[in-house]
Amino acid sequence: MSAVLGADAHHHHGPAKGFKRWLFTTNHKDIGTMYLWFSFAMFLIGGTMALVIRAELFEPGMQIVHPEFFNQMTTMHGLIMVFGAVMPAFVGLANWLIPMMVGAPDMALPRMNNWSFWILPFAFAMLLSTLLMEGGGPNFGWTFYAPLSTTYAPASVNYFIFAVHMMGISSIMGAINVIATILNMRAPGMTLMKMPLFVWTWLITAFLLIAVMPVLAGAVTMMLMDINFGTSFFKAEGGGDPVLFQHVFWFFGHPEVYIMILPAFGVASQIIPTFSRKPLFGYPSMVYATASIAILSFVVWAHHMFTVGIPLAGELFFMYATMLIAVPTGVKVFNWVSTMFRGSLTFETPMLFAVAFVILFTIGGFSGLMLAIAPADFQYHDTYFVVAHFHYVLVPGAIFSIFAATYYWLPKWCGNMYDETLGKVHFWMSFIGLNMTFFPMHFVGLAGMPRRIPDYALQFADFNQISSVGAFVFGTTQLLFLFIVIKCIRGGKKATAQVWEGADGLEWTLPSPAPYHSFSEPPTVK
Amino acid sequence: MMSRRRAIAVASPVPFVSASASAAWELNMTPGVTEVSQSVYSLHMTIFWICVIIGIVVFGVMFWSIFNHRKSKGAKPAQFHESTTVEIIWTVIPFLILIGMAIPATGTLVKMYDASEADMDIKITGYQWKWRYEYLNQDVNFFSNLATSQDQIYNRDDKGEHYLLEVDEPLVLPINQKIRFLVTSADVIHSWWVPSLAVKRDAIPGYVREAWTVIKEPGIYRGQCAELCGKDHGFMPVVVKAVPQEEYQEWLLAKQELARQEYELKNKQWTMEELVARGEKSYASNCAVCHQANGAGLPPTFPALAGSGIVKGPVEKHAEVVLHGVSGTAMQAFGAQLSEVDIAAIVTYERNAWGNKMGDMITPQQVAELKNK
């Protein structure tokens, strides 16, 4: 079927009509678009859950939900944001941009590309449907520690496991596609060390995905066996060990957090030079730093487990390794700042998001460094301080970079400029909302408020109230983003091919909007 | 808001904590009352200031560029884009700073891991959703439950000063003694945490993990379960009451005497009214979190007891469910947690409450027989 369509598409050199275009498409731009819309839908659903959480935490006492439902909200919020919003958004950007950046006509494996997208809506429909099942949806946290997620889990856990398997398959296929495209389809002259950093960071991310998604699949499969087939991987009474689960999970989990941030590093490394009108400082060291972060990310996992009681030698090893990861991370930040230094800066919306990314991500890196100090982590662990840390690296990190990328490349995608004033309003509202939400969490965390609790002691009330207000500011602002994007797609000032004065790279040599099939003839790279 | 905060500071049960220290507790980590907690605090402050200084330098340069190297101010872009020297400098300097940080951190960590030569041992067991404390070799053991009322939680009553951080029976410990904690769990993973002691240790079912402390000052130290453990994770606080050695000895003796009396109760002849009265209280602290005070439960996870087939069935069967639990569900084996008297009281109460008019009872002696069967 799809073979016929593929041949068909070749004849017309344009998209098919109607619904079938999207269902059967093998075009990297169509698939990229679908990934991005899907991810935005998940962002709104996951965000709504966050607002339920923040509304309940607005003041002490139980007001709007029960503790069981609260736990389902925290769990689903985490799962949906990680697997539904951030990861698919980056795959969407990879689809749109990698072929255009390396001078290829499409992704290397277009049919697999179609499939890896279309698995996702089914996986998430299944995951979300558990909320309506008897006993409720997953309520054991996005880290789903056994035995809370096995012996003590609601019956819907099997659907959760199946959904995670599907997401994993989708991610692995996406990653294979990225690697195959980058390694085989670069235009003549596009050597590895000439590739844009977005391509580099995605190449490394794709290897991380292939390395760790199977580990996650292993973890959920062991859960499935423990729950349904009488094994005891994680059951002490049968000779297993609940802590084994944490080792396996975090062996996936820590590289996973870098999966969510490396492509963001790539985005910032594209945007900052453009609006500084100056080449990226230290390109080779950026590549090496990214690679070292990726390699180190395999040997730091137990920093999430400092309080479980691993032996002293292990504790020390993981503390040193985690501290070490701050070095290449620092190098990246220094390079971005040096790129801006003595440039000729302008602050269009993509640049605003990129600069905020550097500042706020660095703050998240600082709290990461604090968390790396194992003895201090005994006080920080599982408090709101950790919640503040990872939201600082993920929201102004991953999410802001996705916003920045959208504003930066949207004119190339749809041929129109977005509304700059509204873009700036979106930025400032998001910036204020985000800091209001997450900065006070550092304080309540240090003052002793555990994470994942539906109600709290009175001394935490003031800061929680500020957080909740901030969350609603941030959340509602994202509807403005939706409006801006739709408005831009429907019309606006026509974009030039280069779009931005300082932009450099193959994608800017194509007309705006980029044609349905680009680089059928490989471009030459100087 | 302000008045509430001041109220907490003034009414602080710890006479040694000044109002200003208590205000700092609002924003920052507590320095705590042990040597370890104080070194943890100083590590925290050191790494914090290191981050602040690096931040000032990095953001300083950045904002300098943001303000001065603007195109609108006519800035012309320089074209430099590489310097191996600076790359090496900003790799090596952070590396050295981190080594400087790792040394004291290692020292503190080694100290935290040395639980040897303790003066006494306390076994701590996490349950959904309460803690059990056993004073090893002292014949004292008890459960510690949240003392805040449901009315306060559901906003039907004013919230007290120690809302959610108060228990029916705190862990009483002597000061200036090295106390070793043996931490484990009966169901899911919990984490026993008291910020003022800088002790946070995961309670893992089937395994025992160690921690230790030497408390320097008497006082009441409050903490919470730190690992998501299900529905009432937010409602299982930890309260430690640290007292001078003599006071601790008195408390221990009284507690041992009480245990003996409890034991005697087993042989007393109980009437149904007495059992129901005692059962209502025990039910409230042990069963109501899941099956609810009105017996309606939270189906399907926590079934209703009002009108339940088991409660209205044969009394032996009913008592056995309470004694041995139901495997694969959240229903625990209370035989290992509660005395025969309490089990008899709870079963009798359940059979005669919320319209379950069974009109029968079970005695502690019968429960003991069932238990040994």
Ligand code: HEM
């Ligand atoms: C300088 C680099 C970083 C260091 C040293 C670092 C260190 C740590 C440590 C030690 C923890 C465990 C804290 C605890 O649970 O007690 C942690 C948690 C976490 N970090 Fe980082 N981190 C860094 C960067 C990042 C980045 C870039 C991301 C993601 C984009 C990230 C995402 C997370 C997440 C999601 C958690 C919490 C997971 C959970 O328990 O739910 N971190 N980090």
Ligand SMILES: [Cu+2]
């Ligand atoms: Cu990590």
